[in-house]
Amino acid sequence: MKRTLINNLKENEESKISGFATKIRDTKYMIFVILRDRTGSIQVSIDKANNEEICNQLNGIIAGSVLEFEGKMVLSEYVKQGGKEFLPTKFNCLSSADASPLEENANIDTRMDYRWIDLRSDKNQLMLNVQSCFVEGMREHCYKENFTEIHTPKLIGAASESGSDVFEVKYFDRKAYLAQSPQFYKQMALASGLERVFEVAPCFRAENSNTNRHTTEFTSFDIEFAYIDSYEDVMDFEEDLIIAGLTKVKEKYADQIKEYFDKEVIVPTKPFPRIKLQDLYKELEKRYGYKIPEFDVGDMNAETEGLAYKYAMEEYGHEFIFVTDFSKTKRAFYHMRKDEIPQGFDLIWRGTEITSGAQREHRYDVLKKQCDEKGLTKDVEFYLQFFKYGCPPHGGFAIGVDRFNMLLLGLSIKEEMFLFRGPNRLEP
Numbered sequence: 001m002k003r004t005l006i007n008n009l010k011e012n013e014e015s016k017i018s019g020f021a022t023k024i025r026d027t028k029y030m031i032f033v034i035l036r037d038r039t040g041s042i043q044v045s046i047d048k049a050n051n052e053e054i055c056n057q058l059n060g061i062i063a064g065s066v067l068e069f070e071g072k073m074v075l076s077e078y079v080k081q082g083g084k085e086f087l088p089t090k091f092n093c094l095s096s097a098d099a100s101p102l103e104e105n106a107n108i109d110t111r112m113d114y115r116w117i118d119l120r121s122d123k124n125q126l127m128l129n130v131q132s133c134f135v136e137g138m139r140e141h142c143y144k145e146n147f148t149e150i151h152t153p154k155l156i157g158a159a160s161e162s163g164s165d166v167f168e169v170k171y172f173d174r175k176a177y178l179a180q181s182p183q184f185y186k187q188m189a190l191a192s193g194l195e196r197v198f199e200v201a202p203c204f205r206a207e208n209s210n211t212n213r214h215t216t217e218f219t220s221f222d223i224e225f226a227y228i229d230s231y232e233d234v235m236d237f238e239e240d241l242i243i244a245g246l247t248k249v250k251e252k253y254a255d256q257i258k259e260y261f262d263k264e265v266i267v268p269t270k271p272f273p274r275i276k277l278q279d280l281y282k283e284l285e286k287r288y289g290y291k292i293p294e295f296d297v298g299d300m301n302a303e304t305e306g307l308a309y310k311y312a313m314e315e316y317g318h319e320f321i322f323v324t325d326f327s328k329t330k331r332a333f334y335h336m337r338k339d340e341i342p343q344g345f346d347l348i349w350r351g352t353e354i355t356s357g358a359q360r361e362h363r364y365d366v367l368k369k370q371c372d373e374k375g376l377t378k379d380v381e382f383y384l385q386f387f388k389y390g391c392p393p394h395g396g397f398a399i400g401v402d403r404f405n406m407l408l409l410g411l412s413i414k415e416e417m418f419l420f421r422g423p424n425r426l427e428p
């Protein structure tokens with residue numbers, strides 16, 4: 001007999017169900033098993049008087065085991081679990097579990113030690129499905145807009161943008177590095193004649209920091225496309241992309257997200273507010289008495305990001321805000337500049353940066369000059385070559401997928417990631 005998913009069970013139809021036993025309760029006359037699969041849960045009710053064999057087989061089996069039952073689903077007004085119960089005639093234990101080492105209220109570090117058990121909860125299953133749905137919505141949008149999905153190498157020969165936060169690995173008799181971002185290769189794709197590319201892939205950052213939003217390995221949704229007129233085109237595209245992702249999440253999961261995470265899924269309206277960094281500084285000082293520390297002038301720090309969100313909500317009733325006109329000393333050398341101002345942006349959502357983007361410099365001579373200025377030419381010689389033989393004007397951005405989902409559900413990055421990686425965490 002083929003397996004039927006719990007949600008698809010039909011009344012009184014002979015069926016086979018399988019899944020994790022989330023609870024097993026042994027009473028005087030009955031054994032009750034709550035069985036869960038990816039579509040839902042059902043109570044399996046075993047009458048001891050008529051099912052001696054099943055009762056014997058179930059002896060010693062505890063919650064966490066993976067079980068299979070054959071029998072019929074019936075409607076019952078006495079059952080809390082959706083008014084349905086499953087009356088089995090056959091039983092098979094597919095995998096018996098030891099007692100769970102995870103206590104109900106275990107802290108996040110213990111939960112991560114046993115992440116595969118921790119992830120079994122309805123809440124965590126929802127969290128992973130929401131992330132998948134968000135990425136699906138954005139992917140669909142990219143395909144609809146004729147983007148090509150590419151897969152760039154994560155092992156690279158030179159410590160690219162800034163040597164300091166790059167992981168070094170032994171590569172036969174030489175050194176290699178783990179890619180911090182697919183930036184250079186996305187641009188190479190455009191120099192190769194692909195006009196619109198995206199990639200969903202890991203980025204590695206050797207940041208020895210323990211914040212609630214940084215990890216040493218995260219998934220980035222990266223976009224790059226050609227023949228733009230300015231970075232305004234890049235921001236416009238990002239608005240549509242985020243709207244596509246959030247619309248999909250809202251349609252499918254808004255109610256459950258409210259129930260489990262007490263968060264609203266708000267699909268933003270276009271255009272998102274946009275503000276120049278200097279104007280933002282002025283607003284924050286005027287409204288909240290906040291003055292950016294000397295060290296961070298020309299850029300944003302975590303506090304500025306938090307207040308930028310507050311400002312966007314107060315002034316525009318909008319959760320997102322693009323900040324532009326950063327100082328060239330704080331931005332990557334490959335951002336195009338106009339009157340010495342980098343033609344790029346950060347996007348803030350719910351108080352945290354979720355994206356950096358820009359129009360890139362595609363003119364070899366200008367790019368080389370900007371690169372010289374930052375003293376990086378030797379390291380990125382290979383990259384500069386991409387612009388020597390013709391490359392269209394272009395721009396792009398990257399959205400941190402984990403960070404986005406973390407903000408959507410109001411979690412820390414450790415709680416949100418399938419498996420978190422940090423300075424002190426490489427297992428499981």
Ligand code: ATP
Binds near residue numbers: 207355401404
């Ligand atoms: P931050 O200032 O928050 O450290 P960044 O300026 O280094 O980020 P970018 O290099 O512009 O970030 O990366 C693009 C996006 O990737 C960020 O906006 C964020 O969503 C995500 N991201 C960057 N670094 C991390 C990290 N260490 N952990 C999780 N997500 C990250």
